Amino acid sequence: MSQPVTNTTARADVIIVGGGIMGAATAFFARQRGLSVILLERDLVGQYASGTNFGNVRRQGRFLPQLPLANRSRALWGDLPRLIGENVEFLPSGHVRVAFKAEDSARLEQYAQDCKPYGLELELYNGCKAVERFPMLAPDVDCASFSPLDGHANPRLAAPAFGRAARRAGATVQERAEVSNITRTAEDFVVETADGLRFTAPLLQISSGAWGQKMAAAFGENLPLTPKAPQMGVTEPVPYRIHPVIGYASWVEEEGVYLRQVERGNIVFGGGLRSTVDLNTKRAQLNPLNLVRQMPHLERILPDFARLRIIRTWSGIEGYTDDDLPVMGPSARVPGLYYAFGFCGHGFQLGPGVGATMADLLATGKTEIPLEPFSIARFAAPVDP
Amino acid sequence: MDKPVVIVVGAGPAGTRAAQTLAQAGLRPIVLDENRQQGGQIYRRQPENFIRPASKLYGASARAATALHKAFADLLPRIDYRPETLAWGVVDQQVLVEHNQRVDAISYDALIIATGATDRIMPCPGWTLPGVFTLGGAQIALKAQACAVGAAPVFMGTGPLLYLVAWQYLKAGIKPRAVLDTSTLKTRLKGLRGLRHRPAILAQGVRYMAELMRAGVALHAGIQPVRIEERDDEGGLRVRGVTWRNSRGQLRHTVGDAVGMGYGLRSETQLADLLKCDFAFDPISRQWLPVTDVDGATSQHGVYTAGDGAGIRGADGAESAGALAALRCLADLGFSVSPQEVARLRKALEPMTAFREGLETGFPWPWRNAASLPDETVICRCENVTAGDIRRAAGSLDAPELNRAKAFVRVGMGRCQGRMCGLAGAEVLAAARKMPIEQAGRIRSAAPIKPLPAKIRGIMT
Numbered sequence: 001m002s003q004p005v006t007n008t009t010a011r012a013d014v015i016i017v018g019g020g021i022m023g024a025a026t027a028f029f030a031r032q033r034g035l036s037v038i039l040l041e042r043d044l045v046g047q048y049a050s051g052t053n054f055g056n057v058r059r060q061g062r063f064l065p066q067l068p069l070a071n072r073s074r075a076l077w078g079d080l081p082r083l084i085g086e087n088v089e090f091l092p093s094g095h096v097r098v099a100f101k102a103e104d105s106a107r108l109e110q111y112a113q114d115c116k117p118y119g120l121e122l123e124l125y126n127g128c129k130a131v132e133r134f135p136m137l138a139p140d141v142d143c144a145s146f147s148p149l150d151g152h153a154n155p156r157l158a159a160p161a162f163g164r165a166a167r168r169a170g171a172t173v174q175e176r177a178e179v180s181n182i183t184r185t186a187e188d189f190v191v192e193t194a195d196g197l198r199f200t201a202p203l204l205q206i207s208s209g210a211w212g213q214k215m216a217a218a219f220g221e222n223l224p225l226t227p228k229a230p231q232m233g234v235t236e237p238v239p240y241r242i243h244p245v246i247g248y249a250s251w252v253e254e255e256g257v258y259l260r261q262v263e264r265g266n267i268v269f270g271g272g273l274r275s276t277v278d279l280n281t282k283r284a285q286l287n288p289l290n291l292v293r294q295m296p297h298l299e300r301i302l303p304d305f306a307r308l309r310i311i312r313t314w315s316g317i318e319g320y321t322d323d324d325l326p327v328m329g330p331s332a333r334v335p336g337l338y339y340a341f342g343f344c345g346h347g348f349q350l351g352p353g354v355g356a357t358m359a360d361l362l363a364t365g366k367t368e369i370p371l372e373p374f375s376i377a378r379f380a381a382p383v384d385p
Numbered sequence: 386m387d388k389p390v391v392i393v394v395g396a397g398p399a400g401t402r403a404a405q406t407l408a409q410a411g412l413r414p415i416v417l418d419e420n421r422q423q424g425g426q427i428y429r430r431q432p433e434n435f436i437r438p439a440s441k442l443y444g445a446s447a448r449a450a451t452a453l454h455k456a457f458a459d460l461l462p463r464i465d466y467r468p469e470t471l472a473w474g475v476v477d478q479q480v481l482v483e484h485n486q487r488v489d490a491i492s493y494d495a496l497i498i499a500t501g502a503t504d505r506i507m508p509c510p511g512w513t514l515p516g517v518f519t520l521g522g523a524q525i526a527l528k529a530q531a532c533a534v535g536a537a538p539v540f541m542g543t544g545p546l547l548y549l550v551a552w553q554y555l556k557a558g559i560k561p562r563a564v565l566d567t568s569t570l571k572t573r574l575k576g577l578r579g580l581r582h583r584p585a586i587l588a589q590g591v592r593y594m595a596e597l598m599r600a601g602v603a604l605h606a607g608i609q610p611v612r613i614e615e616r617d618d619e620g621g622l623r624v625r626g627v628t629w630r631n632s633r634g635q636l637r638h639t640v641g642d643a644v645g646m647g648y649g650l651r652s653e654t655q656l657a658d659l660l661k662c663d664f665a666f667d668p669i670s671r672q673w674l675p676v677t678d679v680d681g682a683t684s685q686h687g688v689y690t691a692g693d694g695a696g697i698r699g700a701d702g703a704e705s706a707g708a709l710a711a712l713r714c715l716a717d718l719g720f721s722v723s724p725q726e727v728a729r730l731r732k733a734l735e736p737m738t739a740f741r742e743g744l745e746t747g748f749p750w751p752w753r754n755a756a757s758l759p760d761e762t763v764i765c766r767c768e769n770v771t772a773g774d775i776r777r778a779a780g781s782l783d784a785p786e787l788n789r790a791k792a793f794v795r796v797g798m799g800r801c802q803g804r805m806c807g808l809a810g811a812e813v814l815a816a817a818r819k820m821p822i823e824q825a826g827r828i829r830s831a832a833p834i835k836p837l838p839a840k841i842r843g844i845m846t
Binding site for chain 1: 473474475476481488490768782783785789792793795798799800802831832833836837838839840841842843
């Protein structure tokens with residue numbers, strides 16, 4: 001295990017700024033490819049959005065061109081015990097999306113067709129077949145779309161486990177190291193921290209989530225990124241009966257709730273309206289009334305939910321772009337600079353795949369996973385004719 | 386202009402006197418009470434038709450209890466009293482409450498937090514067996530339901546409540562099998578310097594001890610809990626007795642069918658935390674407490690704390706602190722208040738503060754026990770997290786403070802949100818990492834402060 005750096009300058013092949021699941025997984029896979037790695041995390045690895053999200057390992061419903069990345073990630077989720085030595089409570093118990101309105105059901109049916117070429121096979125259950133297959137659901141579900149190989153995992157464990165595995169593999173993982181300045185010399189990026197440490201590397205990856213916008217802007221690349229706080233909560237534990245993740249497929253934001261039961265018995269839930277965030281204090285300004293607003297919709301999909309009690313709520317800080325797609329891939333302006341941030345509240349499932357794909361880019365400059373839709377170049381201001 | 390709205394959370398000694406002071410100034414405070422009837426924990430009332438006299442219910446505090454109940458009855462027409470109402474969150478200068486599965490958001494101009502305290506627990510092997518109660522729980526069973534936790538209870542822990550509860554059981558006709566106190570005669574002597582500031586209370590404690598001894602109840606000092614023993618009969622697991630070491634380190638066993646256990650009190654501080662009040666580590670009690678000035682004003686404008694919720698000063702102290710916080714609140718709202726009354730209350734609180742230091746010195750929280758608890762000892766009973774789990778979080782998982790340990794091994798993540806296990810969990814973590822306890826931090830509060838029914842409806846839906 002390599003120890004944290006205390007001398008004033010350290011050099012590596014790549015510096016990764018941000019120890020969420022994207023940065024931690026990239027550090028791990030970059031080490032697998034033989035690169036020397038320094039991972040700088042302002043607080044503790046996986047403490048913000050990566051540690052506080054819902055824990056969905058879901059492919060269905062994703063932007064179709066993102067499915068190759070999501071498929072790669074899903075394969076890695078199943079392989080975590082071999083790769084990083086623990087399973088981080090990954091349960092491939094399936095994922096159900098339920099619709100109550102005909103137009104929402106039509107969308108589910110269309111998606112089930114469209115995702116087939118990407119290798120994602122979904123099962124559709126209409127009308128009473130839905131509740132026959134999933135008896136915990138409300139009897140008036142119009143359509144249930146089941147993705148049998150998706151599932152869920154424990155977000156509090158995943159990113160720290162990648163961080164520890166990266167460290168065991170020889171990466172320098174520096175926690176409580178807040179980056180204060182980044183400059184570029186002829187060969188290297190020079191990254192300085194608030195407590196006076198200095199790191200240099202020819203390659204730099206920004207994986208600082210909602211804080212990524214400011215760092216990209218320092219390299220002349222502007223993008224719209226709004227920080228938001230999801231409303232998460234958990235019930236008291238009850239016997240483990242609900243195996244798949246269940247999501248309410250509605251295009252009304254407030255109705256868009258989801259839930260999963262962990263083996264311990266608690267039902268974790270989230271969705272609906274999001275709260276605002278103060279990026280400076282690093283705290284979500286959670287509005288507990290959004291919790292109250294979630295309740296009727298959770299009961300709508302799972303009638304027995306109303307018999308439980310809520311024991312805890314929390315939130316995290318997520319970055320949302322205008323088109324709801326992440327920023328991932330090389331910088332459009334600066335050679336050697338890479339981005340993986342702004343995953344718009346759907347990054348957890350992608351984490352391992354993003355790590356492996358970014359490691360491809362860092363080691364070889366290319367990857368087989370199509371990343372064009374996620375390029376930061378899409379936000380570049382149009383050049384005047 | 387409308388009169389300012391002041392919310393008082395809690396209707397024990399502090400909350401009652403705060404509400405009374407506000408009403409006397411012409412305001413109509415909203416008093417939120419989780420209980421069905423006013424009185425708090427210490428002066429909790431028995432249900433209607435129960436007829437045990439106050440002298441048996443409240444011991445030497447019977448007069449204070451009756452006076453407080455009567456003051457509240459007189460006050461009722463002039464306040465907005467909301468019993469069985471849980472204050473579970475805050476947002477934008479509003480307190481979120483739940484009553485009967487309905488949610489309401491109440492706007493306020495000022496807020497007085499008088500949320501009291503719970504028992505402080507140092508786990509030992511076996512403490513989660515059926516038949517083990519906190520001292521407060523054992524007392525509530527007696528006061529509110531006229532029920533005993535067992536026919537042959539053993540009381541273990543430290544602090545004045547240990548002897549009060551044992552005495553109350555004795556008076557109810559249930560003879561305790563033993564009173565096992567982790568504090569030593571030496572620490573108690575040291576504590577006398579503070580305790581003598583309230584000679585009447587000190588004398589009461591001595592009286593409880595003497596009456597217990599006279600009745601043949603063995604009082605042991607300087608004990609070390611080893612484990613609470615179990616027996617398995619047709620009715621399931623139950624308490625069989627307590628194994629402990631005496632002050633000379635010899636193994637002893639006391640047979641009993643129930644245990645009342647507690648090591649002093651811990652303040653209920655979650656509302657102040659949700660309101661982002663500043664907290665500071667209090668080395669005397671080894672707890673993080675809201676920072677207040679002498680009158681109870683917190684770092685947040687318009688937010689005050691009073692009573693045991695802001696540091697343990699007992700019921701009489703709580704009455705003075707409640708009135709004082711209300712006067713400070715009134716002054717901040719632009720009312721004229723009597724400087725003599727403020728001075729009198731401040732002066733009344735002085736000996737309480739010294740007395741409290743005497744209690745913490747005389748009957749100290751046995752925090753050193755945390756380091757030697759066997760790995761399999763359950764610390765967080767909601768989530769069944771053991772001392773060994775917390776040590777793993779401290780070691781191979783490298784959690785530097787309590788919230789990180791919570792994220793990794795679930796300590797403090799269950800129904801009680803760390804209210805019961807947080808202090809002991811922090812001690813186990815700090816001992817495992819060989820760091821000062823204040824570095825272990827405290828569990829961040831989150832809404833809902835206590836479990837909230839999912840079938841809630843209300844203003845927003």
